[in-house]
Amino acid sequence: MSIDELALILVRGLGQGAIYALIGMSFNIVVNSSGILNFANGTLMILAGVLAFLFLPATPGFVGWALVALAIVAFLFVFVLLQGVLTLFPLKSSVEQHSWLITTMAVSVIVSACIHLYGGSLAFRVPPLLPPVSVFGLSTPSAYFLLIGLAAFWFVMIGWFHKNTRAGLAMSAVAQDLDAGKAAGIPVRRIQLYAFGISGLVLGTTGFVGAPVINISAETGIGYLLSGFTALVIGGLGSNLGAVVGGSLVGVLSMFAAYRFGGIYQDTVTMGLLIAVLMFRPEGIFGLAASRKV
Numbered sequence: 001m002s003i004d005e006l007a008l009i010l011v012r013g014l015g016q017g018a019i020y021a022l023i024g025m026s027f028n029i030v031v032n033s034s035g036i037l038n039f040a041n042g043t044l045m046i047l048a049g050v051l052a053f054l055f056l057p058a059t060p061g062f063v064g065w066a067l068v069a070l071a072i073v074a075f076l077f078v079f080v081l082l083q084g085v086l087t088l089f090p091l092k093s094s095v096e097q098h099s100w101l102i103t104t105m106a107v108s109v110i111v112s113a114c115i116h117l118y119g120g121s122l123a124f125r126v127p128p129l130l131p132p133v134s135v136f137g138l139s140t141p142s143a144y145f146l147l148i149g150l151a152a153f154w155f156v157m158i159g160w161f162h163k164n165t166r167a168g169l170a171m172s173a174v175a176q177d178l179d180a181g182k183a184a185g186i187p188v189r190r191i192q193l194y195a196f197g198i199s200g201l202v203l204g205t206t207g208f209v210g211a212p213v214i215n216i217s218a219e220t221g222i223g224y225l226l227s228g229f230t231a232l233v234i235g236g237l238g239s240n241l242g243a244v245v246g247g248s249l250v251g252v253l254s255m256f257a258a259y260r261f262g263g264i265y266q267d268t269v270t271m272g273l274l275i276a277v278l279m280f281r282p283e284g285i286f287g288l289a290a291s292r293k294v
Contacts, residue, residue, distance in 0.1 A: 004051060004135070004136030004137060004138055005259070007135050007136050007138075008135055008136070008138050008140065009252070009255050009256050009259055010137055010252060011048070011140055011144055011145075012140065012255050013149055013248075013251040013252030013253070013254070013255035013256065014109075014144070014148055014242065014248055014251060014252060015144025015145065015147045015213065015251070016145075016149040016163075016213075016251040016254070016255060017146060017231070017247040017248040017249070017250055017251020017252060018148045018151035018210075018247060018251070019045075019206060019210055019214065019224065019227075019228070019247070019251075020148065020224075020227050020228045020230075020231040020232075020243075020246070020247035020250050020251055021151045021155075021228075021231065021243045021244045021246070021247030021248065022147075022150065022151050022154060022202055022203070022205075022206040022228075022240075022247075023041050023042065023045065023203070023206070023224060023225065023227075023228025023229070023231075023232075023247075024228050024229070024231050024232035024235065024240075024242075024243030024244075024246065024247055024285060025151075025155065025158060025202055025240050025243045025244075026038070026041050026199040026200075026202040026206075026241070027032070027041060027091070027153055027199075027202050027228065027229065027232055027237075027243075028230075028237070028238055028243060029158065029171075029195045029198050029199045030192075030195050030197070030199050031237065031238060032172075032174075032175040032197060032238055033171050033174050033175060033191055033192045033194075033195035034088065034174075034192045034195065035178075036087060036088075036100045036104070037100075037104070037229075038080065038083075038087075038100075038104045038196075038199065039101070039104040039105045039108055039225065040083065040104045040105070040107040040108040040111065041199070041203060041225055041228065042108070042220075042221035042222055042223070042224040042225025042226075042228065043107070043108040043111045043115075043221030043222070043225070044076065044079075044080065044107075044108075044111065044200065044203045044204075044207075045203045045206050045207040045214075045221070045224060046112075046115065046150050046205025046207060046214070046217070046218075046220060046221040046222075046224070047070060047076070047115065047206050047207065048073075048076055048109050048203060048204045048205075048206070048211075049078075049124065049126065049207040049208070049210070049211040049214050049216035050115055050118070050119070050124055050216060051072045051075065051076070051207075051208070052072065052126050052207065052208045052211040052246055053124040053125070053126050053216065055071065055130075055209065056126065056127070056208075056211075056242070059183075069205075069281050071210055072204060072208055073201060073204040073205060075204075076200050076203065076204035076207075077197055077200045077201055077204065079200065080196050080197060080199060080200025080203070081193060081196060081200070083103075083104070083107050083196060084192065084193045084196030084197070084199075085193065086103050086107070087099075087100050087103045087104060087196070088100075088189055088192055088193065088196075092125035100289055108221065108222075108225075111221075112218045112219070113218070115218040115282055116218035116219075117219070119217070120218075121217060121218065121219065122212075122217065123216055123217040124216040124217065124219075126211035126212050126216065127212065128141055128142060128143060129142070129143070129146070129209070129211040129212065130142035130143075130146070141212055141213050143209065143210055143211075143212045143213040144213060146209045146210075147206070147209060147213075148212050150205060150206065150209050150210075151244060151247070154202050155207075155240055155241075155244055158198070158228070158240055158283055159240065164185070167191060167194050170186045170187075170191050171191050171195060172184060174186060174188055174191055174192075174275075175238075176274055188253060192199075212215060215272070215290065227250060227254075227270070228247070229251060230246075230270055230271075230274055231243065231247040231249070231250040231251075231279070232246055232247075232284075233246070233274065233277075233284055234246035234249060234250065234273060234274055234277045234284055234285065235247070235249075235284050235285050235286055236283060236284030236286035236287025237276070237283075237284060237287055238287065239252075239284070239286040239287055241286050242284055242285055242286035245285060245286065246285065249273060250270050250273065253269050253273060254266040254267075254269055254270050256269075257269040
């Protein structure tokens with residue numbers, strides 16, 4: 001395998017891995033505040049891609065592109081806040097009733113059905129926002145580079161938010177001890193809604209920026225969900241650094257497997273990596289071992 005082929009696999013793999021990392025970070029922001037795994041994440045990202053298909057002009061100027069992006073992200077932000085209300089309202093405390101399993105899956109099914117009613121089973125094709133980039137003479141979609149930059153942006157911004165804002169500090173406190181946070185007067189439900197909103201922003205920007213290289217159809221949300229969750233488990237549930245590292249590993253290895261052996265072996269390689277990590281470090285590469293009261 002030549003150097004230019006390896007470079008192409010690396011760039012495309014890191015770009016694909018950035019999608020998984022962003023999905024993983026959107027999981028983390030909600031898990032750390034409420035213990036809820038949002039199984040609608042993959043479908044919500046696909047929804048953002050559909051919105052990009054509907055509203056993004058074929059040749060957008062910078063101002064038009066920015067306004068369309070803002071409108072789409074704002075719509076998705078409100079949508080996920082509503083999902084947060086529907087998910088959190090039935091819960092008396094944290095995740096004790098497990099009703100979130102039904103509500104998040106129900107949102108995923110409903111959104112997928114709406115996408116299918118609109119576009120059928122065919123994939124939506126979104127034109128690239130920027131011209132392709134040459135990597136060792138090989139044309140590479142610019143969306144991969146934008147996704148890598150977006151993953152780095154959200155990794156930094158979420159870390160800054162947790163350390164430098166009152167809502168972020170409260171979110172970190174709730175993650176450590178929900179009952180203690182309530183006793184200290186933290187508005188837990190409001191903080192958890194903020195988490196759903198931030199998760200929606202992450203998914204919205206991911207679906208919009210990555211639309212040219214994401215397979216956008218009613219059936220693909222579950223695949224991205226599983227890949228993102230697998231990357232997160234490998235890196236360590238609750239760790240954004242783990243999401244980035246796990247996403248990069250899954251993206252590069254699956255891209256290498258597809259190039260070298262064929263696309264049918266992508267999941268085999270990913271599952272092999274997952275099993276290998278869990279055998280030696282069940283909490284993931286950067287995860288912390290959970291303590292249990294007895």
